[in-house]
Amino acid sequence: MRPRPSSVQDMLQKHGIKPSFQRIQVLGKILEHGGHPTADEVYGWLSEIRPPIARATVYNTLNHLVDHGLLERFTVNRLETRYDLRLEHHGHFVCTRCGQVEDIPFPGEPDSPGLEGYQIERADWLLRGSCPGCLEQIEKPPTSDQMPDSDARRAADVNLTKRSTT
Ligand SMILES: [Zn+2]
Ligand SMILES: [Zn+2]
16 A cells, blocks of 8 residues: 555654655655565666656665664575565564475564673574465475376376276
């Protein structure tokens, strides 16, 4: 859902950020799309905005929103940084097959033994693996009507052979 420009402006002002045209556009798009976009994705979402917003401006704006506590930033790998509007403690699951990033519950506060004397400001909890959707694709055996013709024919042949021997 597209947020009202006035509510985006309020959000910026509450975090002590001057609501410039670019900042309203960038935050508005993130609110509209949700998820965990990369800076390039946000830049893509803004492609139809006139006057156009430069890629460097999008990067700077995102960093500015992070500095003022409106967004969280986390790295998926060396090359991929993602932005997140959800600020409460939660972890992320990255699917190594389809690349999807999902929110997962954070297992309690990071206060395990051995951390006495440390003050934790934030924790990046990132799990990698295969998401349920991808696992389903792998585990589902092909049904006979999805089988290529030659395989279906071979299966039919086997049935005929079996029948003739009984
Ligand atoms: Zn997946
Ligand atoms: Zn998240």
